[in-house]
Amino acid sequence: MVTLSEVARRARVTAATVSNVLRNREKVRPETAERVLQAIAELGYRPNLNARALAQGRSSTLALMLSNIANPFYPEFVLAAERAARKAGHFLMVCNTDDDAQIGRAYLNQIAGTFADGVLVMNTDIAMNELCISAMQNGPILLAMWEHPEKPPALPCVAVDFARAGALAAQHLLELGHRNIAMLTGDGCGGLQDARSDGFRAKLLEEGVDLATLAQLQVRDSIDSGYAACQQLFAQHPRVTAIFATNDLLAIGAIQALVSMGCAVPDDVSVIGITDIQLAHQMRPALTTVAIQTEAVAELSIRSLIRLIDEPDKQPPMVLGPPPELVTRMSTGPRRRRARG
Amino acid sequence: MVTLSEVARRARVTAATVSNVLRNREKVRPETAERVLQAIAELGYRPNLNARALAQGRSSTLALMLSNIANPFYPEFVLAAERAARKAGHFLMVCNTDDDAQIGRAYLNQIAGTFADGVLVMNTDIAMNELCISAMQNGPILLAMWEHPEKPPALPCVAVDFARAGALAAQHLLELGHRNIAMLTGDGCGGLQDARSDGFRAKLLEEGVDLATLAQLQVRDSIDSGYAACQQLFAQHPRVTAIFATNDLLAIGAIQALVSMGCAVPDDVSVIGITDIQLAHQMRPALTTVAIQTEAVAELSIRSLIRLIDEPDKQPPMVLGPPPELVTRMSTGPRRRRARG
């Protein structure tokens, strides 16, 4: 392995000068720099990032903790986060906790403030939240996708107004004339997505809908469980004309179930989700949903984390992401008399 | 930050002893170890992984390079790879190259043999392949999901017999009586998936099918382009009764297109893919596909990479993953007289 001092020797300078060339080029005379650069090229020198990290006390690595990357929402977030990190000169380490607090704790313990200059934690449940708070002393931690802007957590966070997302979904269904509505609330990979369902319920109430008529189900966060929940739902509440799911996976699962049961979407039943994952527009019928601008939030989160690392004073405790927006596609339509039994 | 020597001082031993306690516990007397452990607990000591990495010359970090994590195949691989890495005491750094050789080169240059003890590279095209070969001198690199077991690359790899996957798909369609077949070949995130299509073609030939009747299209690797390609296909070849796609995304896109065009799947047209991503069984109709055991291959790849790092002599240049298997679901059925124009 070629080291800094070998480069220095070859360029007939000292290690300090090489180091200077490698970062602030100002302090070194152009001819010297040239010589150093050439030596670097000739020797094929590559800096040892571990040594640099140790000397600098920072590793240029950010960690992203998430519960399960197989949930299609995460890859989209990761993609944007990795780009943002890369552009800012950081690496991104993905830490998958498998929904296991033990693993989350281990990761947090090992990397916060050591391997990673900062940690971005997504969709925390209460246990995870506690862990993060106690891990804050080790290094900067930021919560991404915090769902309750009205009650900031005890850690820095990037929040998204998910209650508003729920309200937008409610408004859309109401405007289409639906009154027999069912709601599927996902577990959000650890933390119940209740900001979304609360927002939805509040809007219904505001518009004078009797919440007693609202069929409610709590389910795991996946297409499969959306499918199962929808079947169960219609066995119990056959007169439902619209389904609100707190995320797109559930909504997609519901649509699949409806199709299997011979229900037309949206003619018999409308379905709306939240998030606007890729799949939402790739399905047929394409899913109506409330977009939360995953990319923008990911970028904002990375930028905020970096600021938290570099200038902690300048980073506000809570940053609010862009507002959710309704994306109308083909899975919702006006209420019609149901043709089936 | 609490350091090793602070722990040592508190336990009234030297740093070397603490270090010994932290790894090979044999060499130290139980009572001493006990004192050290207590000091660690009292001080809340956490080892500095950068320092350890520098001293040991290894970072316990593995890097996974892939072209675009938003492709649903990758998260499934990442999930399994991360688990395997974690269980083996390694971290996993995800490097997304955005299909950009520049970014790939930069990553390889920066991390191979430095930040990462080893690098797993997926789905390389030729450019990437060259890069990897020249980066091998920096540190262990292993190609995952090599598609051509019959021609091993110039690097260590874990291969999967994708030609066989194509052949299995062909056999299935032939057994169902299909003769008017179309083939959608994906670009595989950089490297054309031609092992799959070659295997498919070879099987057809073997069974005496005239390849001239095989409509062939090359497309980008996504649901959207599968959709578009399928529409285009039927405009030109309306008599096709079965579609083979070299991966599930294309197959899923094709099904969506068929549904939109009013074609029943599988009654009018059968569709088969390769991979068996999660989505394949979550769709309606559920997709018939050839499973390549992503999880097992990911695990095998991580294990192989670790062996390549620890005992390079014991790691064979090419390891063959489990054989692909046909998974029959609802998107394929016997050929029937087509009812449409």
Place this chain on the structure above:
DNA sequence: TTGAAAGCGCTAACAA
């Protein structure tokens, strides 16, 4: 079984 000491490769004062 424990301690002493050197060093991993780089950075960052400070001095020249």
Place this chain on the structure above:
DNA sequence: TTGTTAGCGCTTTCAA
């Protein structure tokens, strides 16, 4: 503008 020097926190011979 360049060199000297002293670490960063840990591991690892080697000696005691």
